[in-house]
Amino acid sequence: MKKGQFFRSMPGIGLAAALLIALPFVAALGGQAWVRILDFAILYVFLALGLNIVVGLAGLLDLGYIAFYAVGAYTWALLASPHFGLHWPIWAILPLGAGLACFAGVLLGSPTLKLRGDYLAIVTLGFGEIVRIFLNNLNAPINVTNGPQGITLIDPVSFGAFKFSGATQILGVSLSGPQKYYFLLVALAILVIIINVRLQNSRVGRAWQAIREDEIAAKAIGINTRNLKLLAFAMGASFGGVAGGIFSAMQGFVSPESFSLIESIMILAMVVLGGMGHIPGVILGAVLLTVLPEVLRYGVGPLQMAVFGKMLVDPESLRMLIFGLALVLVMRFKPAGLWPSPERQRELQETGK
Amino acid sequence: MLEVTGLHVAYGGIQAVRSITFHVNEGETVALIGANGAGKTSTLKAISRVLDAVGGDVHFCGEKISHSAPHDIIRKGIALVPEGRGVFPRLSVLENLHMGAFIRDDAAGVAADLQKVYGYFPRLKEREAQLAGTLSGGEQQMLAIGRALMSRPKMLLLDEPSMGLAPIMVQKIFEVIRAVAADGMTILLIEQNARLALQSSQRGYVMESGEITFNGDSAMLLDDPKVRAAYLGE
Numbered sequence: 085m086k087k088g089q090f091f092r093s094m095p096g097i098g099l100a101a102a103l104l105i106a107l108p109f110v111a112a113l114g115g116q117a118w119v120r121i122l123d124f125a126i127l128y129v130f131l132a133l134g135l136n137i138v139v140g141l142a143g144l145l146d147l148g149y150i151a152f153y154a155v156g157a158y159t160w161a162l163l164a165s166p167h168f169g170l171h172w173p174i175w176a177i178l179p180l181g182a183g184l185a186c187f188a189g190v191l192l193g194s195p196t197l198k199l200r201g202d203y204l205a206i207v208t209l210g211f212g213e214i215v216r217i218f219l220n221n222l223n224a225p226i227n228v229t230n231g232p233q234g235i236t237l238i239d240p241v242s243f244g245a246f247k248f249s250g251a252t253q254i255l256g257v258s259l260s261g262p263q264k265y266y267f268l269l270v271a272l273a274i275l276v277i278i279i280n281v282r283l284q285n286s287r288v289g290r291a292w293q294a295i296r297e298d299e300i301a302a303k304a305i306g307i308n309t310r311n312l313k314l315l316a317f318a319m320g321a322s323f324g325g326v327a328g329g330i331f332s333a334m335q336g337f338v339s340p341e342s343f344s345l346i347e348s349i350m351i352l353a354m355v356v357l358g359g360m361g362h363i364p365g366v367i368l369g370a371v372l373l374t375v376l377p378e379v380l381r382y383g384v385g386p387l388q389m390a391v392f393g394k395m396l397v398d399p400e401s402l403r404m405l406i407f408g409l410a411l412v413l414v415m416r417f418k419p420a421g422l423w424p425s426p427e428r429q430r431e432l433q434e435t436g437k
Numbered sequence: 438m439l440e441v442t443g444l445h446v447a448y449g450g451i452q453a454v455r456s457i458t459f460h461v462n463e464g465e466t467v468a469l470i471g472a473n474g475a476g477k478t479s480t481l482k483a484i485s486r487v488l489d490a491v492g493g494d495v496h497f498c499g500e501k502i503s504h505s506a507p508h509d510i511i512r513k514g515i516a517l518v519p520e521g522r523g524v525f526p527r528l529s530v531l532e533n534l535h536m537g538a539f540i541r542d543d544a545a546g547v548a549a550d551l552q553k554v555y556g557y558f559p560r561l562k563e564r565e566a567q568l569a570g571t572l573s574g575g576e577q578q579m580l581a582i583g584r585a586l587m588s589r590p591k592m593l594l595l596d597e598p599s600m601g602l603a604p605i606m607v608q609k610i611f612e613v614i615r616a617v618a619a620d621g622m623t624i625l626l627i628e629q630n631a632r633l634a635l636q637s638s639q640r641g642y643v644m645e646s647g648e649i650t651f652n653g654d655s656a657m658l659l660d661d662p663k664v665r666a667a668y669l670g671e
Contacts, residue, residue, distance in 0.1 A: 287539075294525055294536055300487050301523035305588065306511040306540040 108266040119262040123334065125374040126269040127327055132354040132370040133276050133363065134323025139352065140361030141289060142316035143296025145205040147348050148192065148212025152321035154343035155188050156181035156328025158219060158229060161338045164239035167230060171239055178329050185325025186318045188215075193317035197310055200299070212348050219340040234339025241268060241333045248333070265334050272330070276323060280363050283319075292316060357414055359421030368423050377407055438463040438623055439484070439515075439592060444493035446479045446647075453479040455647040456493065461592070466614075466624040468634035468655060470668060471644035477627045478520050480644070481596050484625075485510050485517040498591070512540055514591030518598065522581040526570025530561055533569050533580055537587030547587065554583040557613050575606030582613065592623040599630045611637050631668035635659045643668070 111118040131153060138146045159181035163172040192211045196204055223231030240249035240261070248268060249261045283289045291312050294302040303309055332338050350373060358369020384406070385399040414422060420429065439461040446454035454476040461467045469477050482488035484495055486507040495503040497513055505513065516537075525533050534554060538547045555562040558579040564572060569580055578598055585593055598614065599607040607630070615637055618624050628634035635641050635655040643651040643664060651664060658664050 290536065291539070293528065294539070297525035297527055298519075298523045300519050301525065303487055303507040304485060304511065304517040304519060304523070305537055305584070306508045308506070308508045 104270055108263045112260065112263065116260055116262055119260065119266060121375060121378045123262050123265050123269055125371045126266065126273050127331060127334075128351065128354060128374045129273050129367050129370040130269070130276050130327045131324060131351050132358070132366050133273075133280050134320045134327065135351050136280065136355050136361065136363070136366045137283065137323070138316050138320035139355055140366065141284065141296065142292040142313060144313060144316060145201060146208045146317075146320070147205045147345070147352065148208035148210070148215070149320070149324060149351055150343045150345075150348040151192075151212040151215035152185040152188055152324030153328040153331070153347075154215050154219060154340075155185040156325030157332040157338045157342070158235075158328075159184055159325070160329040160332035161235040161238050162228070164333070165235050166237050167235050174241055174243065178326060181329040182322040182325040185328065186322040189317040189319075189321025190314055192321075193314045197313055209345065209348070212343075212345060216340050216343045219343070229340075232340060234337060234341070236337050238332050238336045238338065240336065241265070241330065249336070265330075269330065272326070277363060277367070284363070288312065288315065353411065357411065357421055359424035362421070362423060362425035365421050365423035365425070369421065372422070376410065377403060380406055438498060439625065440496040441480075441484065442494045442496075444480065444483055444495065445491045446476065446483050446488065447491045452647055454483065457644070457647070457649050459642050459649060459652065461623060461625050463623055464621055465640065466618045466626060466638040468638040468641040469625065469627045469644060470629070470631040470634050470641060472668075473629065475644040476647040477644055478596055481517065481594050481625070481627055485515065485594060487517070487519075511588050511590070515594060516585035516588050516590035516592070517594045518581045518585045518596060520596040521600070522574075522577045524569040524572075524577050524580050524584070527568060529566055529568055530572070530580055531565045533584050534561070534587050537584035540588060546589070550587055550589055554586050557586075557616060558583055573606075575602050575610065578602065578606075578610055579613070582610070582617075586617070590622075592625065593617070595624060595626045597627055597629065599628060599633065607633065631664070632659070
């Protein structure tokens with residue numbers, strides 16, 4: 085049986101489901117912190133797949149993706165916290181956050197339609213920073229975002245009386261807050277994976293591929309490049325908005341600091357490192373880049389103690405050093421990403437790169 | 438069939454095409470020849486609306502198309518084979534050909550046209566599963582022409598099909614262009630290779646610094662001493 089087919093067969097799906105369900109309980113053995121890391125890994129899978137639509141499918145290099153995440157996060161924070169005394173329900177805020185992020189996506193997309201490659205990257209980078217600085221300074225004359233202090237006491241996700249924060253007993257099993265969020269995030273991630281797969285094989289997906297490959301030729305075969313590029317920005321941004329809302333609720337706190345350029349770069353790195361345009365690759369990239377720094381955070385210190393008997397290098401700096409080195413090595417030896425699409429793999433073989 | 442009147446194209450302050458007028462009749466192959474930078478490609482880009490013209494009108498089958506959206510041009514029946522071929526490198530040959538039929542939803546007709554394209558270019562059938570980016574230049578040119586034919590156009594715009602190809606490949610490509618024309622296709626052909634273009638067409642226009650300086654029957658242009666001196670290297 086081929087690699088890909090296994091996960092499409094019934095026992096394959098069953099095994100994958102069992103693993104996904106068992107994971108938060110296994111992680112909890114190492115403490116709730118690990119369950120949180122798991123939550124973030126899946127949140128990043130969600131974000132990376134959103135960005136994959138823009139970068140991987142349509143080929144538009146977007147360095148300001150985090151701005152849409154910020155729009156979603158602040159929508160939730162402002163409408164469900166004591167800051168304005170509003171406590172809107174999830175079914176109102178999450179679509180609104182996605183809608184506003186989508187609007188921001190179109191806003192960014194329309195002036196950049198004629199730009200490509202590095203020029204587009206610079207403009208989107210600027211856009212991401214504008215949003216962050218905006219959030220940072222929108223505490224005067226009217227206090228909207230509470231500036232750099234951020235917004236606290238944000239409502240958790242809840243459906244009626246069922247809250248996702250705190251522990252609950254379900255069918256005799258005790259679930260912690262992060263574990264409940266885990267299952268919510270997995271459900272959302274599965275939804276976004278299905279949307280991604282569907283898009284990739286659709287007419288729209290093929291049109292995006294054509295634009296990515298050659299824009300003039302795409303126009304010449306009858307593709308409305310303007311609308312399709314806007315659609316890519318809008319769809320990617322909506323996913324960012326939803327992820328932002330969940331992030332806000334999960335953390336209970338947001339501040340502009342969470343939406344810095346480095347975050348955009350990390351999400352882009354997940355897409356590129358995993359395998360641009362290839363859904364399993366992007367998922368792998370997102371999980372690795374979230375979990376690896378944490379493993380290093382907890383692993384590097386004790387390892388030094390064990391080997392040298394004392395701390396030689398500050399674990400925090402060493403962590404980023406190893407992380408950076410890992411990125412460089414992957415790009416050197418796997419230029420198409422860790423798990424590239426079969427076509428891309430074939431291309432590298434055929435051209436002998 | 439195609440009527441271009443007073444077409445004017447400029448890049449910033451630079452005048453690339455200065456008010457040119459020409460036409461292509463149905464079933465005819467017309468060559469637009471001239472040196473590098475004469476404005477041939479700009480003319481073609483303006484007709485296919487990839488580029489905005491500053492002034493002038495373009496009519497196709499009696500309908501004004503000079504203000505149509507670029508993606509609508511192919512729906513009117515004009516297929517462009519862009520300069521430098523413009524195949525989709527990371528898609529297979531077959532996928533590229535199917536992309537050419539993007540605007541169509543008659544699966545049976547598309548399948549029939551695919552066989553027709555393979556008839557013109559048997560090489561493409563052999564390379565069906567290969568990625569377009571890994572084809573040779575000549576094969577990519579075949580693919581670009583094949584892809585354009587997949588939209589079942591009324592007219593083909595060919596931008597420098599001989600560019601960067603080995604002489605033997607150029608001969609092969611032009612054989613097919615003549616075969617496509619013989620099957621009734623209307624073609625506007627842009628070429629630096631003036632001799633070949635004039636040999637493969639009924640009429641020709643000569644462009645110089647954005648203007649049309651000569652025009653007439655291709656056979657006549659081939660014999661014209663001035664054209665011979667300037668473009669045929671004699």
